[in-house]
Structures are given as structure tokens and as C-alpha cells.
Amino acid sequence: MRKSHKATKPQSHKYKGVIERYRQYLPVSSKTPIVTLLEGNTPLIYSCYLSKTLGKNFEVYLKYEGLNPTGSFKDRGMTMAISKACEQKAKAVACASTGNTSASAAAYSVRAGIKCIVLIPKGAIALGKLSQALIHNAQVLAVDGNFDDALSLVREITEKYPIVLVNSLNPYRIEGQKTASFEICDCLGCAPDFQVMPVGNAGNITAYWKGYKLYYAKKKITGLPKMLGFQAAGSAPIVRGHPIKNPETIATAIRIGNPASWKHAEQARDESGGLIDMVSDKEITQAYKILAARDGVFVEPASAASVAGLLKLSGKGYFKQRPRSSTGRTQRVVCILTGHGLKDPDRAIKSIKPPKTVKSNLKAVLKEIGY
Ligand code: F0G
Numbered sequence: 001m002r003k004s005h006k007a008t009k010p011q012s013h014k015y016k017g018v019i020e021r022y023r024q025y026l027p028v029s030s031k032t033p034i035v036t037l038l039e040g041n042t043p044l045i046y047s048c049y050l051s052k053t054l055g056k057n058f059e060v061y062l063k064y065e066g067l068n069p070t071g072s073f074k075d076r077g078m079t080m081a082i083s084k085a086c087e088q089k090a091k092a093v094a095c096a097s098t099g100n101t102s103a104s105a106a107a108y109s110v111r112a113g114i115k116c117i118v119l120i121p122k123g124a125i126a127l128g129k130l131s132q133a134l135i136h137n138a139q140v141l142a143v144d145g146n147f148d149d150a151l152s153l154v155r156e157i158t159e160k161y162p163i164v165l166v167n168s169l170n171p172y173r174i175e176g177q178k179t180a181s182f183e184i185c186d187c188l189g190c191a192p193d194f195q196v197m198p199v200g201n202a203g204n205i206t207a208y209w210k211g212y213k214l215y216y217a218k219k220k221i222t223g224l225p226k227m228l229g230f231q232a233a234g235s236a237p238i239v240r241g242h243p244i245k246n247p248e249t250i251a252t253a254i255r256i257g258n259p260a261s262w263k264h265a266e267q268a269r270d271e272s273g274g275l276i277d278m279v280s281d282k283e284i285t286q287a288y289k290i291l292a293a294r295d296g297v298f299v300e301p302a303s304a305a306s307v308a309g310l311l312k313l314s315g316k317g318y319f320k321q322r323p324r325s326s327t328g329r330t331q332r333v334v335c336i337l338t339g340h341g342l343k344d345p346d347r348a349i350k351s352i353k354p355p356k357t358v359k360s361n362l363k364a365v366l367k368e369i370g371y
Contacts, residue, residue: 015038021040045061047294048295054333061184073339080173081093081105081170085164090162092163094118095118096118097125097133098124102120103129105138109136116138119143124146128344146257169261175207177203180207181207182220190221191222195227198231198305228309228310229268231277232279237257244257253300288304290307297337298340299338300338307337
């Protein structure tokens, strides 16, 4: 006999997003309406090529955050920021963005049914990201200035009017983003020895470090990673020790001259015994191509800054080949790949030779492919 099918919501997937998964470590209560697109739970991919490059005592993993619902790590913070905004009965949120924050804020605001206002630096964000903010019906204003100018405007507006700021200055953003470090530890069964990541407005390095320290305090891990952050050379205020007035780089996501979480980034660096350094656009492009061609992982240029940094440090002999007997185990390095390559397809096309045109006949095609 056939079973009758009731029209119910599918119950098949148990995964409910980062807030439900890590509820005990997050400032939410039964009163918080959870706004989620089932973000998080992203893969930690072993990189054969990078592991070999570092040497036999190292394993390199890629935390592919581009597989979040809107294509970047921002969703982890946005589920928290928008859920808390709803708890506070907010009607509107606003952010300044180099693209990914706005894409995420726009999508989560739609889920919550609240207005989303976005200020972007005019002409300086990747097309994929702009299309996301627009299609999710955010009110997008292109500011005739850079990200730092847009951020100070949004800060002023949200201080004066009943609009919630959802940049990473909003503490709930940091709370949500710290879940990525929990996932890494849960997956490896321990903390990595090193974590390499891009640094822009510096919220993410702040969040990861907060997460690792919390897991350590809760005795979920017995050690802490060294935090290795990388800025783009043309936008490297923390490395150079002063704000950059006109930041430049092909990695538009991290084209930021005066990071909001500057001090917290330095704290993560210093407390962990790590470093914050910079990589050139050339190094970023090389790493971008290596990830795509060797590991099959397509990221946006800002994300490739982490791998560019890893390769730079490796070239300088930073990763010491300790004999196995002295540590008893392999050292683990995790590179954070913050956003998907499809966010910025223009950059991919510009970095590689265009396809060759051939005549539309079998002979011509076979000749080209060598058969
Ligand atoms: N990688 C990507 C892909 C980003 O979009 C960002 C920041 C970063 C790295 C740097 O993270 O700012 O926490 O240090 N994007 C922000 C935005 C600024 O507006 O989307 P951070």
C-alpha cells in the first residue's frame, strides 16, 4: 500500500547553521529569532601541492569559506548580526562594504524582512558582489570615495538614526565569525599550529583568535595556533604602521587603508606569537592561479593573499622542518580561503590567456587537442 504524503517541511537535513551548532558559545537565547541560510560547515580541504611545498613534516589545509550561502565567510557573522537585530526589533540595517559584507547583509535582510542599506566605494567592487546586493533588493549607494570613507559615513548614520550597523564593528558579527575556528578544531581534533589569512578591516582575524581562545579556555583544545595575517602591499596599514590614504590592490575585498579592528589584529598577532605581513599583487595572482590549477579550488584574489603569504614565508624558511621525534607529529597549517572565485570572474579572465578560436570542423579541433 502506498503511504500518504503530508505536505510538511522536509526534515531530512539536520544541519541548522552556525548558531544552532554552536549555540552554547554564542550570545543568543530562546528569545532570539534565528535568521539563517544554513551557513558554515564548510570543508577543510587537504592541499597536496602546498603540503609538499612546505615539506614532509607539514600538512596544509584549505578552509574553503567560499562555499557559504552567499559565497564568503561573512555569512557566519551575518546570521548573528541579523538575528540580533531582529531580536531588538530593528527595521533597517546598514553597512559599508568592499562587496562581500553587502552581499551577505542583503541576503540575510531579505530573510528577515528588514531594509538593508549598502554604501560601496564607487567602481571598486567586484561585479559578482554588486549583483548580489542588487538582486537581493538592498538599497545600494556608490560613494564617490574609498571603503574607509564609506565606513565613516555609515558609522555616523547608524549612530544618529535607528539603523543597525552590520559591519564587523558590530560585536555580533565577530561572535558569529568565530565559529569557523571551532569548525577547524572539531575537524582536525586539535588546533592547527599555524593559521594563515587575509587581513582587510581586520574583523575576521579578531574573530578567529577569539574563537580559538574560547575553545582553549573550555579545554576543547590544548594549544593555540600562531596567527599569520596578510595584507596587500598597496593596502598594508598595519604592516607599515600608519593609515593608507589611497589604498590600492587587485584584491578589492581588502583594499582598506584604515582597518576598524586594527588594535585587535595586533593583539591576535602578538598574543599568538604570529605576524602580520604583506604580499604584492603579483604574489597574490600567482597564488590565485596555483590554487585553481593545482588544487582545483577557485577563490577570489583577496583569499589568495593567505596562500601568497604562506608561500612567501615558506620561501624564507619560516616553517622549520623539525625532526619528527622532537614533536611526535606533523605540524598543521590552515589557510583561510575567504571568498569564492566566481565573485570576481573579471579577474580570472584577466589573469589567464583567452580561449583560442578554431574553425567549426572536427579536423581543426582534433589538431588543436593533439589527436
Ligand atoms: N577576504 C574577503 C573575500 C573579504 O571580503 C574580506 C573583507 C576579507 C578577506 C578581509 O576580512 O575585513 O575581516 O579583515 N571584506 C569586507 C567587505 C571588508 O566589505 O566585504 P576582514
